[in-house]
Amino acid sequence: MDSLALNVFVQAAETRSFVAAGRILGISASGIGKSVSRLEENLGVRLFHRSTRSVTLTAEGEMFLERARRILGEFDAAEAELSQVSTVPKGRLRIGLPLVGDPFLPALAEFQRRYPEVELDVEFDNRKVDVIEEGFDAVVRSGEIEDSRLKSRLLGHFRMLLVGAPGYFERRGKPMHPGELSAHACIQFRMPDTGKLQRWQLRRGPNESEPQFATKLTCNSNEARLCFALEGLGIAYMSEFSVRAALDTGALVTVLDEYTTEQNTFRLLWPSGRQITPKLRAFIDFMSEYLPLERAHK
Template sequence: MDRLEVMRLFTRVVERRSFTQAARDLAVPRSTATQVIQQLEDRLGARLLQRTTRTVRPTLDGEAYYRRCMSILDDIENAEGAFRGANPRGLLRVEVQGTLARHFLLPALPQFFERYRDIEIAMSESDRWVDVVREGVDCVLRYGALPDSDLVARTVTTLRRITCAAPAYLERHGVPSHPDDMTNHRAVGIRSLTTGSLTPFEFTCDGQTRRMDVASFFSVTGTESFRDGVLLGLGLAQMPVFHIERDLAEGRLVQVLPEFPPLSMPVSVLYPTSRQLSPRVRLFIDWVVQRFDAPQFKDQLG
């Protein structure tokens, strides 16, 4: 194998976490794959992979070499693609908040793969803040305010939010008619995995944004548990419309304080400043923008 083929094999082993699967993907014998990687480690004088009976993981040197390989291979893909007009190909590593993925992206993936047959997507679901460089992630889709970072952030849309509660909660505690009434209410809290702090309530009052903390006896970090807590009548919450549209339509949740709406929250795509976007990443980001611009989502956007 020449050096570029060795790089492709090495990156595939890292992504697949398996010599067997990487060898199968690239149509080479497993014994050849093992031998080639061993020769690579000998030539570099560094251990790149930690091998166990069940999996293969990159060492710190392996992670660094993997990032350099990906940069080189992406540059080659860019150069060749510009001349041959070929469709993008390869593995795309994406980190997405689960509710966004299930509602906006997953339903259209069959059409995506029908059009782009040479792209693979490895999608991880998480609300945590991801180290995209260390973890080898190409881009991240996030909902809400973003902490300061070295990542490039592109806002793709904003999502409309409302204040809501379960009918059982409102029967017990009454319906607030003004943000001042929130001192007599409790909230289901959503806690940031990055900072550990509770997200305050926001209200638009006379053209100004008013933020306030509401007493919370139950708080979570996950969006599904957040919704479940509100449905169980544990408190008021401010949530994106797309996540609870059916609950509102079927009466499981009720909007309150519609005259004082919270601010819409951005949805952003993030990627490293140090990494040139490959054609497949640019294509995916453009596709995400188109998905959020689809007519069926119009009432859910801010």
């Protein structure tokens, strides 16, 4: 028997619902049911009367509920005492990140240097992972995330830009309007999670149709489309943080700036039902301060 099994039992008893208990703890209703069944088997008594509509405590369950609450209280007190003693961030931290190198790889390297006792286990994937069910301590995702089981912190905003190499524009000329992109080589990005092409969100007038693109290359790697753009193979639609270094050196230049109005956000997400450990707190605070993203907007 462990604190999780007791916590499952107490939540199920107080809410009178496996579904509601699962929602609070970030566990499926079937997972709650299995945990309760294992606890009943270990104790050798039936704790709940179950029906299709509700669950209610048996006499034994009522008796055990008070004891379980006291045990969990002792767990919480012990955990609080230990957290005050051991405040150095250390241990394994499982993190989920999007399939992009910058700005995350330099940030992870610096975090590792500052907190050498933290073991980073990083998974790069654009799919929408289940943070709780898959055992992540935290994940970074773009856009607005609606999940009551998760807490989040805004890491910053970024803008999308149209970029190409100076040599490309010397050969082909610079487009002055999105409608001219049909005469240019466009480097398209296929979203790894959906297989669909990324939409170039460009400002249009009220009577203007969506511009047509002459696709030169299609890839599903951020590094690949950056490389192709640097090699002068065409125009790419990329996030500002991905091309900032190349823009600063002049290896890439932007076009149609007045038409590229799309902005997005990065957020750090972590389970809301758990106490934040020193290692996770260090990661949250570090990422919030270190990433070179715009934070002026609310």
